Amino acid sequence: MKPKMKQVYIYCEGQTEESFINEILYPYFFNISIVVCPIICSTKRTAIKKYKGGVSDYKKIKKELSLISKRHPNEYVTTMFDYYAMPCDTPGICNNEPDINVRIKQIEQKIDADIGQRNCNFHFMLHEFEGLLFSKPDSFALIANEDVVNKIKEIRDKYQTPEHINNSPKTAPSKILEKLIPNYSKVTNGTLLSKEMGINIIMEQCPHFREWIQGIVHL
Numbered sequence: 001m002k003p004k005m006k007q008v009y010i011y012c013e014g015q016t017e018e019s020f021i022n023e024i025l026y027p028y029f030f031n032i033s034i035v036v037c038p039i040i041c042s043t044k045r046t047a048i049k050k051y052k053g054g055v056s057d058y059k060k061i062k063k064e065l066s067l068i069s070k071r072h073p074n075e076y077v078t079t080m081f082d083y084y085a086m087p088c089d090t091p092g093i094c095n096n097e098p099d100i101n102v103r104i105k106q107i108e109q110k111i112d113a114d115i116g117q118r119n120c121n122f123h124f125m126l127h128e129f130e131g132l133l134f135s136k137p138d139s140f141a142l143i144a145n146e147d148v149v150n151k152i153k154e155i156r157d158k159y160q161t162p163e164h165i166n167n168s169p170k171t172a173p174s175k176i177l178e179k180l181i182p183n184y185s186k187v188t189n190g191t192l193l194s195k196e197m198g199i200n201i202i203m204e205q206c207p208h209f210r211e212w213i214q215g216i217v218h219l
Contacts, residue, residue, distance in 0.1 A: 006034045008216055009072060011065055012080040013041055013055055016129055016186045021080070024194050025213075032217060039068060041081075055081065058090040062115055069117035076219055077120040078212070082128035083107075084172050100126065100164060101208055123212045126163035130173035133190065134162035135205035136197035140181075143189050148180050163206050 008029070010021050021038040029036050041055060042064055055061065061081070069077045083104060086093055092110030097103035104124050111122040125131065133139070137153040144152075155176060159165050165173050177184050194202070203210040 004033070006219055007072070007075045008034055008036045008219070009039055009068055009075060009077045010036055010080055011039050011041065011061075011068060011077065013082060013129075015040070016190050017080040017125075019187050019191045020129065020194055023191050024199055028199050028213075029216065034216065034219070036216075039064075055085075055087060058087045061087075061090075065115055065120055065122075066117060069115070069120040073119060075119065076216070077117070078216070079121075079123050080125055080129070081123070083124040083126055084128040084174075086124075104208060121215070124208075126206070126208050127166055128173055129190065130177055130186070131162045131165050132202050132206055132209060133177070133193050133197075134159075134165060134173060135202045139193045139196045142192060142196055143184070144181050151180055152176075161205060161207060163208055 010017075010025075012018055012021060018038040018040055021036055025036050041061065065077065065079070090107070090111065091114045092107040095103050095107055095110075097106060104126060108122045108124060112120065115122070134152065134156045137149060137156050140149045140152050155165070156162065162173075165171065165176070169175060174186070181189075199213070203213055
């Protein structure tokens, strides 16, 4: 008898994350009897339409997450939100702990306590989704020339892990890529690069991401 499929809802920031969940995470988890379902953050609701993508206010995130968690009380609910540029009203966001991994866990715990749903565990991407793409700089040969690939390697080598590439307006991973590759497409190129390097490489290079994936595996 096949094991019963577990359902996991991943509340995410936008189409880039949705594509990553569908194209990378879904097949990985499906092989171990877990189905992951992306739900894009709703930035605004009207009587006839719901607008998706982007984060401007933590209260909206809390409201949506609470609704999802209550709607699916027997399922696991988690998130893919960039730590970079998270709204200033996010619980614990001003934490100054120097160890980024400790800091992020503390902030995630603060958010979980604030949301107060037993089946909800908040997860940050460090510092943003594009940081994962620095796990294997050679993959950028798919969309960039050798000089650009070498520059990406040099940037990666300056940091302990891809997740340490930080969150200033000039050095956030997405800002680096947009500067080096002017026609860079977050959704299309982000998914293409992720597929080429593979989830195992990303997990090997990105400990906070790996811990999140392993937590879902062991539900």
